Structures are given as C-alpha cells and as structure tokens.
Amino acid sequence: MLSETETRLLGVMMMVIMLGMGASLTFKDFAIALRKPVGVAIGLVCQYGLMPLLAFLLAKALALPPAYAVGLILMGCMPGGTTSNIFAYFSKGTLSLSILMTVCSTLVAIVMVPLTLAFYSQGIEGQWQVPRENVIQVLFVLLVPTVIGMGLRRWNANVGAVVEMLGGLLGVFVIVFLVGSWVPRNYQLLLDTGFPVYAASIGLGLAGFVLGYALSRTLRQDPRRSRTIALETGIQNGPLAVLIVLLSFTGTQQQEVLLIPILYSLFIVMSSSAVTVWFRRITAREEVARDAAKIGSMARA
C-alpha cells in the first residue's frame, strides 16, 4: 500500500498540478467562454452526466463487488484530468477548449462530485461509501491552488506560464509514479484480479471517448472539437480519485477501493496515447486535404 509519506507527497503534487492548471487560464478566458456557454455546457454534461452514469452502468453490468463499484463510480464522478490538455496538444485538438473544460469541471467539482457520487452510490453498503466531507474537503483544498494559479497568471505572465508547464509535466509524472510504485508491490493482486475489473478500468475511458464524441457530434460540434471533447470526457482526474481514496479508507479496504482508480490511471495513459496518435493522423489528413484543395484550384487556373 502507499505509505503515509507517499500520500502526503501525492497531496503536495496534486496542489502543484492544480496550481498549474489554474495558471493556464485567465479570468478573461472564462468570461469569454461564459458568453457562449455551449462548448462548456457540453463538456459539463459529458463530465458529470455521461461519465458517472457510464461508471454506474458498467459496475452493474459487470456485477462488481461494492469495493470495486465504489472505486469505479468515484472515478466516473471525477472532474477532467490535467493530462487531457497535454493529449489535446499532441493530438492537434482545440487546446483552449480542452483547458477550459478541465478548469470548469474542476471548479464545479466541489458541488457536482458529492452530488453525483451520493446519487450513484446510494445502493452501496454504508461502510464502502466515500464520506462526503472528505470529498468536499479535498476538492476545496485543491480549489485554492487553482485560484492562486489564476492569480499568478494575472500577476506575472512569465511565472504563470512556467507554473502551467510544471503542473502539466507533473501530472504525467504523478501517474507514472503511482503506477511505478504501486504495480511492483501489488503484482500478485493484479494476477488474481478478474476480467470484470480490467474491463471496467479500461472500458470507462474508452466508452468515455466514444460517447463524448457521439454526443458532441450530435450537438453539432465540428469533428476537431468533438475529438477534443472525446479525449476530455474519457480522461478523468485519476490522481485526485486516488488521493480521495487514501484519505477516506485504510488497510485492506483502502487497497481494494484503490484498485480501479490505479488501473484506470494506468490504462488511460495507454489508451489516450493510442487515441492521440490516431486523432493526430486524422487531423493531419484533414489538413492535407485542405491543402490539396488549394493546389487543385491552382492547377485549374
């Protein structure tokens, strides 16, 4: 299991990550986004409508025991992960939309996470429930660095931009750190774990990609924005879920609940990377097609 020091370290790292995320946006960006709230609204619907429901349905369909079910539902209720912004950049997506969706879902998390979490975990036995106070407390603590990050950006653009970059890199590092420190210690558990848990851990992200894309296409977003929203929907804030579990449970109970968030974090990095390569190719192909259209018109001249 993760030690006390590691838990604390994770907490500190999360704060830096959130500081960086806050620093990626200015207050004006928000004001502009709120003038045309459709993009952000779709994002929030995906994040707090689609994902928790998806997690709940997956848990039911795979008949997961309460410990795993709560881990999965918690994962589904999380706000967008900061790593999604890095993947959006790599996949030639709409970076500003990705950042905005992450920040907005994080800011409303303090209200939405406890609500959705309570709603979908109603049927789960009491001892497995994540205490609402813990969730609110963690989210509140993380909201502070987010707002400070925004303030930093406003105070000095250089400091803001550097913090933003550090936060983004640390986001990737934390997942690698979690996986790297957890997997070797728990390989036996991984071997004993059955198919349903793996299916849930991998399926949550993948289904998030597909449904996020389908929903935004239905709501008439262009393909490139839809791909960005798809990534944003599928990628949840894994480290945040891990932190909440660490602060809410102890002993073997902690270990069991932690399984899905950890596995999710591990697999989401892989599936996002694959999807990113694919999306990048599609975007590149679209760009080439546009260029070809231009050359074609010149040849006609």
Added chain:
Amino acid sequence: MDAVDPYDLRPWYGQYGAHIPTDLPTPAHASLAAMASAAAQRHAAQTAFTTVMPNGMYGSLSYAKVDALSDDFARYLRQVLRLQAGDRVAIQMPNCLSYPVVLLGTLKAGCVAVNINPLYTASEMVHQFNDSGAKAVVIVDLFADKMAQALPQTAVKHVVLTRVPEFFPPVVGGIVHAVMKYWNRLVPAHDMQATTLPQALQQGRAGGGDAAQWWRPLRHADLALLQYTGGTTGVAKGAMLTHGNLLWNVAQMRAMCGSHIDEGKEVVLTALPLYHIFAFTVNFLCMFDAGARNILVPSPRPVQNLQRAIENYRITWLTGVNTLYNGLLSEEWFTAFPPKHIKAAGGGGAAMHHAVVERFEQVTGAPLVEGYGLTESSPVVCFQPLNGQRTRDSIGIPAPMTEVRLVDDAGAPVPLGQPGELVVRGPQLMQGYWQRPEATAEVLRDGWLYTGDVAVMDERGTFRIVDRKKDMILVSGFNVYPNEIEDALTRLDGVLEAAVIGVPDTKSGEAVRAYVVRRDPALTADAVLAHCRTLLTGYKIPARVEFRDELPKTPVGKILRRELRGEVMTDMKNKG
C-alpha cells in the same frame, strides 16, 4: 507649372487647423543615433521594449539597457569586426528584443543597416547580401540553415546568430527556446561559423571605448538604411534612406499626431514586422523618440498570437494593415473585451476596407486613421488627420513640409478632381536606389518622386488613391481600375476576398479577370457577374470569374496581383 496649379495652393492646410504646424524646424538631432541616445537618457528607467510570445511569456528591455547593449554592439562592429563607417550590416529577424539592440548598435557604429525579410529564400538572400555588399549579417537562428546555404555565394564575412527569446529571463527564455527547438523543431542545425549575439556583445563590452566617437560625426546626409523594395518590378532595389530622411519623417509623423502621442506614456503594439518601413519608422523610431513602451509580437499569424499581448498590456496605440484589423475583428476575445485604452490606430500598406474601419472604430471607440507612404519616402507621405473631419476611404492629407501633386503622363498637373499620378517632394525622400542610377532616374525627377499611384484630390486637399498606374487595365481604350471592381465584388455577401487583373485579349486588348475567394461555397460565377452588372458599366464587368481558396499575399497582407498575372502569363506561354 502655371499659376492655376491647384496643388500649389495646398488646400490641405485648411485641415491642419490649430493642430498641425505647416512648417517644421530642421530636426535638432544630427543622426538617429543621437536621437536614440537622447531618448534613452530622458526615459532611462522606463521599459522600452517587451516581446510577448503567444502563451504570454515575455521579456523586456529598459531604455537604459537598450542604450548600453546597442553601445556594446557598436563596439563589436567597430573594434572586433573592424567595420568602417558606411559599411553595411544586414539584419534579418522577426520582431524581438535583439532588433532594437542590433539596429541601434549598427547606426551608432556609423554603419548602414540593411533590413531583410527573414522569410526570404536563400537565393533572395544572396541577391540582397551581394547587392548591398553587406559585410556582416545578424540573423535569427530559425533561418540559420538558409544562411549557411547562402553564405558561400556572398562576400559576407561575419555571421551573428540571435534567438527569438534573446534577453528573456533565463528560465523563461530557456523554455521558449527549448520548445522551439525540440518540440516545434523550428531551429535547424547548421555547421556555419557564427558568433552568438550574447558573445558578440560580450566581446564588444570587453573592448570598451566610447561608442559616441563613431556616431557623433554623423550628419543628416549620411546613409542610415538600405531598405529593399520593388519586388513589383522583379529585382529588389535598395532605397537609400539617410539619417536626415528618417529624422524628418519622425518629425513629420509626430507633428501629424500632435497631442495624441503623450511623451513617455504610450504603449504601442507592434504586430507588423519591424523590417518593413512602416513599422520601422512609425512604431520603432517615432515611438522610441516619444519614450513609449513597444510591445513586440514575433509573429501575428495566427492573429490569436496577439491575444496575450493585448490582454496583458495597456495598449494605447496600434498599427496594422487591413488583413490584421480584419483578423482581430473576427476574434471573439477582441470584440468581447476590446482594449480600453486605445487612443488611435494607424492603417496603411494597402487600402483599408470601409467596413473594417467602421467596425474597428465601433468596437474600440478609437479612430483608425489611414495613411499612405512608400519605402522611397521613409515612408509617410499622407495621413488622415486625427483631429477634425476625416474623409473615409481616403489617404488623408500630406504631412507637413510635404508637397504632393497629381500629374498626367506629360508631367503636367491635372485639374482638381481628375485622376493623375501622385508625385511627392519633401525632406523624407530617399537619395535614390543603391547603385542603380537608371532605376533612380525613372522615379526621381527634378526632386519629385513619381509613385506610380493614381489618385484624385478634392477641394479640401484630401487625396484618394484610385489605383496603381501599373495595375490599370485598358479595355478597348477605357481605363479600368482593379480597386473599383474588387470593391464591387467584395460588396457581395458571399465574397470574402477578391483580386482583379487585366489579361491580354485579342479583341479588347486587355480583359478584366476576377479571382474570388468565396465565403459562401454555393456562390456561382453567374451570380457574381449578375451582381457586377448592378454596379458597373459594361466594359468593367469581368470577362471571367475564377474561384480560389486563397489569394497570394505579401508578408504584410497585400494581395499580390502580379503573381496572378504571372500565372496567367506562364499559362498562356505554355499553351503557345
């Protein structure tokens, strides 16, 4: 010229009113170096330049720092490279903090600066290095590969490399450079012998000596700049601009702006490239003299790159071309939260569109004044006055000490209201084209510069450009001005942009051909022609309409009609 010459009466003086003086004293400073040095003393502690990257990262230099660093660069040129007064130094970089240091350093050394477009190809670079006889080149590392390619074919002896984030705080500069080099792969590898700008400055500083010893002897008649122009006729020619030419144009521009430029308090957004004469004189020289803070944007494309610069700084002045303003007005962040402190905006380079000017003024509440100038005139000739009544779609009135008249092919003034070629006389006119007496004699006659632009003047002395003389199309003996047809075309909602040229035609001599970029993909050529028939007489209607996805443009956004003409010509030749 006879007594009824309407231009001798200078009717534009009526519009000067109390705001613009008719006479200006000879500029007090003997050289641009003296002007810069004095400005640096007056505003030492103030920020002179800030370069802003698209993500908001920035670096700044104070007036005192620019002064000290440019002194070091002058020492490097004179003591380390052993250049002499009058030697040419080519400068090839986008807007960044190195630009003012290198440019002012070159002038302080008594050398002549040669501005070169960094986007030039290696062969274009070879031409300009050889034509100008440049001994040293300062180039941004982004194009080091082209430099390495061009170098063996030139007499250039020294290459200094600089980086876009030069003089940024170390961590920030390191990140910007690393992202450019390793992520965006913008910094090519090369095996050329080159000094970095920080090394050059270090060597210059180590040499010591008072830089003033080189610039104090400079006078108005000394050459300051070789500004290349005339791509329109094929080979680029270097317009010889002296310290006097540029000092005069600074004085003329400041007289036109009057109280709209508040010494030491302005913040000017420089999105246009400083290697272009418009931004060079108006943004760089005038604003440095006025103690302004210059916000330099390395690349204004995409226009989103300007967002952080406009948000993070209290911009009071900006300059641009039609495409830039049009781009800004299509950005939500600009129209939703327009900069609040803008006093005025200047437009030039190519004709501003009526709709763009109106929309800009409505969004920002500040006047967008249009001007007219040429590389050969440092560049400002005319500007719309900031006070009093402005005439839309005009280039305004001549600057103080500038004579403008419109003449026919015989050189005689045309009557008021008639179109004629615009000719200019004034202290800002170049000395001629570098080592090209024939080309010089073609445009400079009896002290007048023949611009090749056709204009009309109204009774108040306001000028309006009709078109380029060269672009005029002769259809069965009738003059057709492409601007008029383009204007008619862009009034159709489905049309985003249009360019009109004349193509050889067996029946009418020349025929009008229109190139249209559609906003509405369903727009047909017949619909375009039907629209033209509602606005234009028969001989002006395009004989053919061709749709394009985009039109060829210069780096500052002027539509290149000659490229379209070139395509047609090659096509015709191929067909025999």
